[in-house]
Every structure is written in structure tokens, then in C-alpha cells.
Amino acid sequence: METIELQGFIERAQRGEQSAFFHIYQQFKGKVFAICYRLLSDRQQAEDACQEAFVRVWQQMPLFRGDSLFSTWLHTIATRTAVDYWRKLKMARMCDDDSELELWASEPPPVDQRDLENLIARLPEQARAVFVLFALEGHSHQDIAELLGIAEGSSKAQYHRARQLLRSWLDDN
Amino acid sequence: MTTEQQLDALIASLPKQLEPATDGWDALAARLAETPQAKVEPMPPSEQTQTTVAPAWMQRPAANQPRYGLAAAVAAGFALVTLWLLKPAPVSESQVAQQLESTTVTTQPHTQSRDVVQQLRLQREKLMAQVGGAQLKQLQQVPQGFENWQQQLAIWQQASSQLEQALQQQPANRRLLRQYQQLQQQQLKYMHKLTELSQAYS
Numbered sequence: 001m002e003t004i005e006l007q008g009f010i011e012r013a014q015r016g017e018q019s020a021f022f023h024i025y026q027q028f029k030g031k032v033f034a035i036c037y038r039l040l041s042d043r044q045q046a047e048d049a050c051q052e053a054f055v056r057v058w059q060q061m062p063l064f065r066g067d068s069l070f071s072t073w074l075h076t077i078a079t080r081t082a083v084d085y086w087r088k089l090k091m092a093r094m095c096d097d098d099s100e101l102e103l104w105a106s107e108p109p110p111v112d113q114r115d116l117e118n119l120i121a122r123l124p125e126q127a128r129a130v131f132v133l134f135a136l137e138g139h140s141h142q143d144i145a146e147l148l149g150i151a152e153g154s155s156k157a158q159y160h161r162a163r164q165l166l167r168s169w170l171d172d173n
Numbered sequence: 174m175t176t177e178q179q180l181d182a183l184i185a186s187l188p189k190q191l192e193p194a195t196d197g198w199d200a201l202a203a204r205l206a207e208t209p210q211a212k213v214e215p216m217p218p219s220e221q222t223q224t225t226v227a228p229a230w231m232q233r234p235a236a237n238q239p240r241y242g243l244a245a246a247v248a249a250g251f252a253l254v255t256l257w258l259l260k261p262a263p264v265s266e267s268q269v270a271q272q273l274e275s276t277t278v279t280t281q282p283h284t285q286s287r288d289v290v291q292q293l294r295l296q297r298e299k300l301m302a303q304v305g306g307a308q309l310k311q312l313q314q315v316p317q318g319f320e321n322w323q324q325q326l327a328i329w330q331q332a333s334s335q336l337e338q339a340l341q342q343q344p345a346n347r348r349l350l351r352q353y354q355q356l357q358q359q360q361l362k363y364m365h366k367l368t369e370l371s372q373a374y375s
Contacts, residue, residue, distance in 0.1 A: 014210075016210055018202060018205055018206070021205065022198060022202075025198060025201065026198075029192075029193065029197070030189075030190030031189060033190070033191050033192065033193045034188070034190050034191040037191055037193075038191075043193070043194060047193050047194070047195070047197060050193060050197065051200060051201050051204065054201055055201070055204050055205065056328075056331065058205050058208060058210065059208055059209070059210055059211055059328055060210075060211055060328070060332055060335070061210055061211075062210050062211050062212065062213045063211050063213060063332050063335070063336075063352070065349075065352075067339050067342075067343065067346070067349070068339070068342075073335075076335065076338070077331075077335075080331070116184065116186075116187060136184070136187065163177075163180060166180060167175045167177075167180055170179075170180070170183075
């Protein structure tokens with residue numbers, strides 16, 4: 001259930017009022033940044049993706065009709081934007097050196113990186129994306145397969161791999 | 174050894190929100206000032222009142238009946254694909270409008286609503302891929318005012334995708350279907366204008 005105050009901001013933002021959109025931004029930026037950061041594991045990229053997500057939300061505000069919760073609608077846009085950035089980043093890194101990336105990602109993290117947040121950031125890219133979308137964002141493997149352009153079975157396998165790596169790294173620490 | 178339960182507990186303890194290093198509003202506000210919002214055409218009077226009888230193909234079907242509105246949209250999708258694929262030169266707005274109008278009477282009464290939404294999505298993607306390949310990639314010169322045409326198309330694509338998701342949940346929602354058709358229409362008109370002006374420039 002969304003508050004009357006938020007509904008007011010939504011309606012005003014739909015009419016193009018930036019000041020109302022500011023309140024929406026303040027309310028949701030933490031959640032949007034979280035999905036961006038956890039998918040991209042890079043603060044600068046995550047901030048760029050977060051900004052892009054809110055630009056897209058702004059553009060599409062007039063199309064929001066209240067058929068779902070605003071937070072759900074916004075979260076869908078944010079997830080898709082983050083996945084777009086994730087895909088670009090993955091391509092760029094693959095062009096640099098794929099084999100080196102995979103080796104780096106499989107190595108145990110340094111001893112001082114003990115919290116789960118940092119361990120997630122160390123996961124191989126696809127395993128990390130699947131893990132974040134499934135375990136933290138609550139998407140189904142079917143949704144994830146569609147979002148990432150992979151088979152549903154691959155999504156399940158990558159999730160299993162991510163959990164195994166995390167458990168192993170937690171034990172190392 | 175860390176157990177599955179311990180890992181689940183750690184996952185559950187992660188914060189739902191993370192704060193960026195900088196607030197970011199100033200940079201965002203600067204971008205918003207240059208970013209127009211999507212335009213939504215006002216609903217025609219026939220849809221603003223419940224007393225007006227909608228055309229048969231748009232009426233909500235009974236639970237045990239097929240969804241004619243969506244089936245008609247599928248037919249429109251097929252027709253538009255054909256229209257674009259068979260005509261190497263840009264089509265006129267009147268041709269697009271005429272084609273959309275004529276396809277609304279074509280129905281596929283045995284199509285299931287879920288399948289129909291899936292077909293809508295596939296046809297839209299196919300349409301955009303074909304048009305993008307055949308028409309837009311041949312752009313000799315980008316006309317003035319169309320510099321951000323790729324971004325514009327991306328916005329339409331995203332909006333269409335969201336409407337498809339919504340239609341999946343509410344396949345009998347006439348407003349959603351109408352918006353979906355309007356989006357397709359706007360996008361085709363935009364692409365038509367773009368290719369037409371591009372040819373005039375070159």
C-alpha cells in the first residue's frame with residue numbers, strides 16, 4: 001500500500017514536476033542503488049546505472065497507470081536498467097580478457113573481506129547476477145533466464161555455484 | 174562448515190537499501206531537465222464513459238470465451254510485420270492507419286490470452302528487428318530533430334514491454350490494449366517520418 005503522500009508526488013511527477021520527482025528519488029534511491037551495486041559490483045558504474053534508471057522512470061512516469069504498485073513498477077525499470085549495464089560491463093570485460101577474469105573471480109577473496117556483501121561482489125559475473133536477482137530481489141529462475149538471456153537450467157546451476165562459492169569463502173575466513 | 178541455513182540467515186540479514194557515495198540529485202536533475210517525458214494521448218470520449226458500447230472486438234469476453242481484443246491485436250501485429258517487410262520504401266501514415274483499422278476486424282477466436290501476449294511480444298520484436306535492419310540501418314543522414322532516435326525507440330520498446338507484462342496479468346483490460354496499440358502506432362509513425370526525412374536530406 002502506497003501512502004497518500006507518495007501518490008501525490010507520483011501524480012505531480014507525471015505532470016512533469018521535478019520537485020515532486022525529487023521526493024520519489026529520495027525515497028527509492030537506496031533500493032535502486034542496492035540492485036545496481038550488487039549486480040555491477042562497481043560503485044561508479046552503479047551510480048551511473050542508478051541515475052539512468054531514474055531518468056527512465058522520469059520518461060515513463062506518464063505511462064504509469066496504477067495497475068501495479070508504483071514501487072513494483074519502478075523496481076522493474078531499475079532491474080532492467082541494471083541488467084543492461086551489467087550486460088555492457090560483461091561484454092567490455094570479456095573483450096579485455098575472459099580467461100583472466102574467470103580465474104580472478106574464482107580465487108578466494110582477501111582475508112579482510114569477511115562480510116557477505118563483499119563476498120557477493122567477488123562472485124563470477126553471471127553467478128553473481130543470478131544470485132542477486134534470485135536470493136536478494138526475489139525473481140524466479142524463469143524471469144532471470146529471460147532477463148539475462150540464458151536458459152532456466154543455467155540460472156539454477158549458476159545459483160547453486162554461487163552458493164557453493166559463498167559457503168566455501170565463508171569457511172576460508 | 175557453513176550450513177545452508179547459516180548462509181540463508183546471512184542473506185536475510187543484508188540491508189534492503191544501500192546508499193550511494195554521493196546524493197546524485199543535482200546531476201540527475203540536470204539530465205531530467207533535458208529529458209522529455211513520454212506523451213500519453215488522451216482517451217477518446219468513447220472510452221471515458223461506461224455507457225458507450227465498445228465495438229464487439231474490444232468488449233470483455235465471458236470467462237469461457239476467447240479474448241477477441243487481444244486476438245485482433247495479434248492480427249494487427251501480423252499485418253504490420255507484413256506491411257513493413259513487403260515494402261522497402263517507407264509507408265505513409267495513412268497507410269499505417271488504414272492497415273491498423275482494417276486489421277481490427279480480423280480475429281483468431283481460439284487463441285488463448287497468455288499465448289496471445291507471447292505472440293504480441295514476439296511479433297513486436299520481429300517487427301522492430303526487421304524494420305531496424307531494412308529501413309533504419311540504411312539511414313544516410315539523420316535529420317535534424319531526430320538525433321536521439323535510437324534512444325526514442327528504446328523508450329518505446331521498454332514501454333511496450335511493460336504493457337505486455339501488464340497485459341499478461343490483465344488480458345481483458347481495454348485501456349492497456351489501447352495504449353499498446355497507440356504505442357505501436359506512434360513508433361511506426363516516428364520511424365516512417367525518420368526514414369522519409371532521411372531520404373529527403375540525402
